[in-house]
Amino acid sequence: MSEVLLSGTNLGKAFGRTAALDGASMLVHDNEIVAILGPSGSGKSTLLHCLAGIVAPDSGTVAFRGRELGRMTDKERSALRRTEFGFVFQFGQLVPELSCVENVALPLRLGGMRRKDAEVKAKEWMDRIEVGHLLDKRPGEVSGGQSQRVAVARALVTGPKVVFADEPTGALDSFNGEQVMRLLVDTARDTGASIVLVTHEARVAAYSDREVVVRDGKTRQVALAH
Amino acid sequence: MSIGHALLGLLETGPRHGYDLKRVYDERFGHDRPLAYGQVYSTLSRLLRNGLVEERGVEAGGGPERKRYAITDAGVTDVSEWLVTPENPQIYLQSALYTKVVLALMSDRDAEEVLDAQRSAHLASMRELTARKRAGDLTDQLICDHALFHLEADLRWLELTAARLADLAKQVTG
Numbered sequence: 114m115s116e117v118l119l120s121g122t123n124l125g126k127a128f129g130r131t132a133a134l135d136g137a138s139m140l141v142h143d144n145e146i147v148a149i150l151g152p153s154g155s156g157k158s159t160l161l162h163c164l165a166g167i168v169a170p171d172s173g174t175v176a177f178r179g180r181e182l183g184r185m186t187d188k189e190r191s192a193l194r195r196t197e198f199g200f201v202f203q204f205g206q207l208v209p210e211l212s213c214v215e216n217v218a219l220p221l222r223l224g225g226m227r228r229k230d231a232e233v234k235a236k237e238w239m240d241r242i243e244v245g246h247l248l249d250k251r252p253g254e255v256s257g258g259q260s261q262r263v264a265v266a267r268a269l270v271t272g273p274k275v276v277f278a279d280e281p282t283g284a285l286d287s288f289n290g291e292q293v294m295r296l297l298v299d300t301a302r303d304t305g306a307s308i309v310l311v312t313h314e315a316r317v318a319a320y321s322d323r324e325v326v327v328r329d330g331k332t333r334q335v336a337l338a339h
Numbered sequence: 340m341s342i343g344h345a346l347l348g349l350l351e352t353g354p355r356h357g358y359d360l361k362r363v364y365d366e367r368f369g370h371d372r373p374l375a376y377g378q379v380y381s382t383l384s385r386l387l388r389n390g391l392v393e394e395r396g397v398e399a400g401g402g403p404e405r406k407r408y409a410i411t412d413a414g415v416t417d418v419s420e421w422l423v424t425p426e427n428p429q430i431y432l433q434s435a436l437y438t439k440v441v442l443a444l445m446s447d448r449d450a451e452e453v454l455d456a457q458r459s460a461h462l463a464s465m466r467e468l469t470a471r472k473r474a475g476d477l478t479d480q481l482i483c484d485h486a487l488f489h490l491e492a493d494l495r496w497l498e499l500t501a502a503r504l505a506d507l508a509k510q511v512t513g
Contacts, residue, residue, distance in 0.1 A: 150458075152502055295473070315494040316487050319465035326455065328501070333455055 115143040117179075118307055119275060121164050124173035125330075126156075133159040134170065135330035141275065146298065146308040148318040151327035157311045158279055160327060164309060165198055165277045166190045177275075195224055199268030199276040199306070201297065203283040206264050207252040214239060214248040217267045224271065238266040242296050258289030265297050269304065276301055279311045287316075294320050342374065343382050344421040347391060347414050354395045354409035357383055370482060383408055391417055436493075440500060444508045454501050458494060465490050 119141040126134040133156045141147050141164070149157045162168040164175055166182045175182045177197065182190055199220075200206070207216045217235035222228065239245045244255075244262045252260055261281065268276050281297065282290030298320050301308050312318050326333040342364075349355070349363050357379050365373040386392040391414035398405040410418075436457055443450040465487055472483035500507070 152498055313498075315462065315465060315491040316469075318462060319469040319487065321466075324459070324462055326458065328451070333451070 115145070117141070118143050118145075118177065119164055119309070120174075120176050121160065121170075122174050122176075124160065124163050124170045124175070126159050126163060126168065126170045132330050134163065134173075136173075137327060137330060137332045138173075139164075139325045139332055141307050141309055143274075144302070144305050144307060145323075146301065146310060146321040148310045148312060148321035148324040149327060150312065150315075150318055150324050153313070155327045156330040157327045159330075160332075161277055161279055161309055161311050165200070165275075166194055195220060196271055197274045199271065199273035201261070201264050201268045201276065201278040201281045203280040204257075204260075207260060207267075209252050212249045212251060213244065213255065213263045216252065216263060217270055220267060220271050235266070235270055238270045239263070241300065242266040242269075256289075258285055258292060261285060261289070261293045262296060265293060265300070269300055269306070272304060273306055276306050276308045278308055280313070281310070282312070282314065282317050290314075290317065341421065342378065343386055343391075344418060346379070346382055347386065347410055347418045348422075350392060350408060350410040351415065351418060354407045356398055356405055356407045360408075367478070370479065386414070390414075436497070437500075440504075440507070441511050444504070444511045447512075450504050450508070451501060454497050454504075458497055461490050461494050461497075 117140050120139075122138050124134045124137045125132070135156075137156065137160050139147070139149075139160070149160055151157045159168065163170045166175065169183065177193060182193070185193065207213075208219065211219070214232055214235050217239055218226075218228070218231035221231035221234060226234075236245065236248060239248060242262050242265055244259055244266060247255055247259060247263065252263070255263070261284075265281075268278075276297070278297065282293055285293060294317055297308065300306075308321075310317070310321055318324055345364060345368060346360055349360055349367075355363070357376070360383075361374050361376060361379045364379075383392065387394070387408070391411055392408045393411050395407045395409040398407060436453070439453050440450050443453050468483045468487050468490075472480045472487075475483070
């Protein structure tokens with residue numbers, strides 16, 4: 114078994130009186146694609162947000178390569194998210210005022226890379242994700258499937274160790290959803306990145322190596338049938 | 340799946356002998372289940388008896404069966420009717436899984452465990468199909484997608500049932 118990259122242990126999180134997570138635990142290993150499944154409101158997105166350091170859990174710990182996120186400063190956590198994590202969400206993630214190539218270059222620019230260098234690298238990734246022809250288009254000028262591919266390029270441009278994908282195909286039809294999943298999985302496999310994938314679609318989950326099921330804020334321990 | 344109609348459809352592109360028909364059928368449709376020779380010849384004799392195909396000469400050369408078959412006008416009409424006749428949607432009103440869930444609830448066992456195990460098995464099959472689809476050609480993709488959508492439908496039912504377990508428990512134990 115490869116090494117544990119990311120772990121969430123006994124995570125609890127409440128929003129007001131509603132418990133979103135109630136003792137959820139999961140591991141992500143190197144080069145592994147894990148799907149988080151569960152009904153709406155089960156806590157699967159909150160689990161992803163806790164693992165990604167976007168939301169701080171009320172109880173329990175999240176650790177990346179053994180380092181607890183809760184013990185990091187805000188600055189360290191931001192740097193971790195920028196350099197080691199990539200994100201793909203369902204929609205609304207590209208900055209509408211920026212061109213596609215500027216959007217893809219954004220995480221590199223935030224990390225301090227020069228504009229020209231960042232855009233050269235962004236272009237390479239856009240070619241790889243088959244959206245090299247959309248460099249100067251604004252997000253509003255491209256289709257949903259193209260926009261999501263641009264988002265995949267942006268998630269991978271920094272060479273992250275983990276890509277967090279929350280319903281990445283939720284706004285797409287079956288054909289475009291398939292294309293996006295293929296690109297996401299193929300490039301993650303090539304670069305050695307792991308993927309934490311939240312989805313309610315079983316066909317999308319079938320791209321994962323294994324699944325974690327969340328129900329009522331708890332992760333179900335399921336015997337693996339594979 | 341009507342083998343007879345599929346063979347008739349293939350014969351519409353031109354006369355063929357039995358071996359050739361089997362080869363084309365297997366290539367196009369027989370990924371999982373290639374046709375047995377016996378099945379090809381028994382189907383052809385039935386089609387011949389019903390006037391849907393006719394013999395069109397014997398090919399020179401060795402081999403056990405070199406007769407060539409051609410589709411008749413009646414055969415063409417038969418294929419046309421078959422193509423536009425919808426297949427019966429298959430409905431599984433009393434699935435084994437439903438029975439297991441109800442029995443688990445009646446005996447106060449953990450019905451979620453039944454559903455979890457099934458979800459896991461379904462996803463394992465779906466992963467295999469996805470891998471096969473990704474490595475295969477367009478034919479593989481279409482065949483695997485058909486199976487994947489059906490398995491996904493099962494899983495949607497499973498998730499809905501999981502969400503309704505408490506209500507179902509009241510009903511079966513009440």
